[in-house]
Amino acid sequence: MSENMKPNQNKSRFNPWVLYGSILVIILVINFLTNGSSFGNSRQLGLSKLYEYVDKGYVEKIDFSRTVAKVYLTPDAQKSKEFESLNKNNILGRENAGPQFLTDIGDSKIFQEKLDKATAEGKLKEYKSEPDSNWGDILISFLPIIIIIGFWLFMMRRMTGGGAGGGGGQIFSIGKSKAKLFDEKNDIKVTFKDVAGLEGAKEEIVEIVEFLKNPEKYTSIGGKIPKGALLVGPPGTGKTLLAKAVAGEAQVPFFSLSGSDFVEMFVGVGASRVRDLFKQAKEKSPAIIFIDEIDAVGRARGKSNFSGSNDERENTLNQLLTEMDGFGSNTNVIVLAATNRAEILDKALLRAGRFDRQIYVDLPDVKEREAIFNVHLRNIKKVDNLDIDFLSKQTPGFSGADIANVCNEAALTAARKDKKEVDMQDFLDAVDRIIGGLEKKNKIISPEEKYAIAIHEAGHATVSWMCEHASPLVKVTIVPRGQSLGAAWYLPAERQIVRTEQMLDEMCATMGGRAAEKIIFDKISTGALSDLEKVTKQAKAMVTIYGLNEKLGNITYYDSSGQSEYSFAKPYSEETARVIDQEISSLIEGQYARAISILSENRDKLVQLADLLCEKEVIFKQDLENIFGKRPFDKEGAVEINLNSETKSENNTEL
Known part of the structure; x- marks a missing residue:
């Protein structure tokens, strides 16, 4: 259960050590009260000396048991010089009321006869016989045993999950499931209304919830509920x-846990927790079990185990397979799971009858991003005329978590500026910060380096402007952000498929920075590292994954099952490897030469754009139109961005 669902969570927990301490204090008090000042004050006295004191009339009374006699002196004797030292051992300021001496009497019969004679002669006032020991002595003698037993009971309660420790992590409850239970009585605030976009995924999930609420609707025509649904996506x-x-919509118990909750250092714990989880779910059936990051236990068996032994994770997976669909499977328990690595999951886990459905949760499109913005802007004080449609078009490739981060950063930015409402500028600054990092306006850059950065960024902007399939440019800046000294913002088209010419134009635009340095300075620098990394990955993907190279033909070396990562050998020969290396290099060098050709034809405009960048530090699409003219490849109806070029952070798109 979550914290707000634990019963009696505000009640103070009983500490057993308080009980043990109280018992010890009571024992000491009883012994102190019953024995008076006997602790450390009664001196040992020989039997013959005792008889001598009795004869002299120093003894007032004697209490004796079977072996020991307690000797009490008369007041006059206590005041004498002979017994003066006895009165110095007072306890807590109390007067030493006796006994002053303890004597081993030997034979109690003979001792009693001696006392009878002394009493008859008037030498002893009184004596009495008492039991061997009192309750205080008995308790004191058993005190070590009591403490040991108490400590043992306390440790056993801790180990079995009792007492203040709870039952979660104790030694005898280690095989218990760690799942959190949510039921219809608890306050679950998240509903399908809070999940924007994901219409296809919601449709299948809603059907599972509806089946649990109204099973007759499906069973009346012979339908069966899916046993499991796997949520897959970035x-x-x-x-x-x-x-x-x-969990918020279903009117049935909902068990939630992570795949790593099954993992423990002890053998057999994972399988035990799986059994306990399904046992609890069966007792509360119909019920739903949600396992987040199931790849922690669902990885394909035998793939990463080079020793050949049957490891603990495989035992856990085997138990999960049996519980989901075995001889004793639970027909009224539905399993939901989530992962972003479905390719490494075991095939037996993905088969029909276990996870019947694989629901792909993809990155949101422009309409879904608008809906997600509307959800996350509910609790943010924003201006009335905020263009959410514009924001959704300016954030291609953003996930729902990214959009939530944008909204939060925008609110923080507005608060930092002491604004009462969040406006469009705050959102654009937030996107800038998330993509490129925080501006470093105080970073010291020499004029030569600043001009080199301007040439580099102007080269990107010029080539992308002249290439038909390159992403439309939005903004160029030479203000350092994060780890980059400059950046160009583009608005990439949301394509479902990418053609060869489109990838080549993107590579050419990426190489525009280094090509501009070569043309203007006849030198190249280390500033193109991220560009080279990007084009190398693109060229390698074209050759080895997508089959877009004529020399290698229609072949791919991509393995969607994930088995290749455990292979020691490459899936191609050494000769093919040389061809791949040559084709990758040929693609990159070809686009580099193409970028040099484009920039050579537009050298004057390149220099003009670089000078404008040095002057303003940030330029926008309108500035490029003033220098190059309107881009001939822009389609009608494309998103127009009207921004003030005097402002340094007006717009952001994906970098």
Whole structure:
């Protein structure tokens, strides 16, 4: 359960050490009260000396048991010089009321006869016989045993999950499931209304919830509920949020845990927790189990185990497979799971009858991003005329988590500026910061380096402006951000497929920075590292993954199952490897030469653009139109961005 769902969570927990301490104090008090000042004040006295004191009339009374006699002196004797030292051992300021001496009496019969004679002669006032020991002595003698037993009971309660420790991590409850239970009585605030976009995924999830609420609708015509649904997609797309919405909407118990909760250092714990989880779910059936990041236990068996042994993770997976669909499977328990690495999951886990459905949760498109913005802007004080449609078009490739971060950063930016409402400028600054990092206006850059950066960024802008399939440019800056000294912002088209000429134009625009340095300075620098990394990955993908190279032909070396990462050998020969290296290099060098050719034809405009960058530090699409003219490849109806070029952070798009 979550914290706000634990019963009696505000009640103070009983500490057993308080009980043990109280018992010890009571024992000491009883012994102190019953024995008076006997602790450390009664001196040992020989039997013959005792008889001598009795004969002299120093003894007032004697209390004796079977072996020991307690000797009490008369007041006059205590005041004498012979017994003066006895009165110096007072306890807590109390007068030493006796006994002053303890004597081993030997034979109690003979001792009693001696006392009878002394009493008859008037030498002893009184004596009495008492039991061997009192309750205080008995308790004191058993005190070590009592302490040991108490400590043992306390440790056993801790180990079995009792007492203040709880049952979660104790030694005898280590095989218990760690799942958090959410039921219809708890306050689950997330519903399907809070999940914007993901319409296809919600449709399948809603059907599972509807089946649990109204099973007759489906069973009346012979339908069966799916036993499991696997949510697959990139990080931040809303898989876990979708599961939270199921917990809020379903009127059945909902068990939530992570795949790593099954992992423990002890053998057999993972399988035990799986059994306990399904046992709890069966007792509360119909129920839903949600396992987040299931790849922690669902990885394909035998792929990463070079020793050949059957490891603990495989035992956990085997138990999960059996519980989901085995001889004792639970027909009224539905399993939801989420992962962004479905390719490494075991095939037995993905088969029909276990995870019947794989629901792909993709990155949101422009309409879904607008809906996500509307959800996250509910609690933000914003201006009335905020153009959410514009924001959704300016954030291609953003996931739901990214959009939530943009809204939060925009609110923080507005608060930093002491604004009462968040406006469009705050959102654009937030996107800038998320993509490129925080501006470093105080970073010291020499004029020569600043001009070199301007040439580099102007080269990107010029080539992308002249290439038909390159992404439309939005903004260029030479203000350092994060780890970069300059950046160019583009608005990439949201394509479902990418053609060869489109990838080549993107590579050419990426190489424009280094090509501009070569043309203007006849030298190249280290500033193109990220550009080279990007084009190398693109060229390698074209040759080895997408089959877009004529020399290698229609062949791919991509393995979607993930098995290649455990292979020691490459899936191609040494000769093919040389061809791949040559083709990758040929693609990159070809686009580099093309970029040099484009920039050579527009050298004057390149220099003009670089000078404008040095002057303003940030330029926009309108500035490029003033220098190059209107871009001939822009389609009608494209997004127009009307921004003030005097402002240094007016617009942001994906870098």
